[in-house]
């Protein structure tokens with residue numbers, strides 16, 4: 756059976772990664788969460804006080820960053836590894852969400868991440884989620900999905916996720932963060948978040964998780 760690449764883009768916090776992960780598992784494909792890569796770069800930049808305006812410092816920092824994913828059999832989750840350190844919990848925290856859109860708007864950061872992502876998808880059989888997967892990383896992906904959901908639904912889901920990890924955050928603060936990231940991600944100069952013409956839009960506000968997974972699997976099976 757031929758393998759395809761599946762690009763899942765969309766707004767912040769609408770379940771792209773959780774959906775992509777389950778779709779990948781069902782198809783025996785690789786799942787790549789590109790948001791985790793930008794979050795890991797953000798963590799490194801904050802830890803090392805990298806000035807985003809200083810091009811040389813940004814380049815030098817990017818040369819020191821190696822990002823990998825490790826599948827944790829116990830939690831059945833892909834965990835993000837930054838320079839051999841497991842940073843999965845740290846990169847999901849609010850202070851990273853508050854800084855990631857500024858870091859991911861930097862051209863050199865995008866060039867470095869996109870090159871790694873394209874290499875990961877060279878042999879096909881990849882489900883990748885992010886903001887510019889269908890537009891920049893895999894413009895020839897056989898299936899492109901654009902996911903949306905209302906801000907309130909997204910914020911409530913995110914609040915529950917954070918609470919499960921022990922971080923209590925006010926719903927309004929999460930809503931503001933999601934809207935601000937959507938705005939920054941959609942209006943930046945470098946590969947902004949856009950719904951490309953050949954993407955299938957799925958609004959998950961009133962969809963059950965299993966149904967959104969099934970929708971994508973049906974679309975994928977039509978193309979395999």
Ligand code: C5P
Pocket residue numbers: 767768789790791793794855856857859860884885886887888936937940
């Ligand atoms: O997907 P997640 O919400 O974890 O992504 C975090 C941030 O990383 C986004 O708000 C966006 O600024 C950035 N990002 C991006 N391009 C991608 C994936 C994520 O700019 N392909």
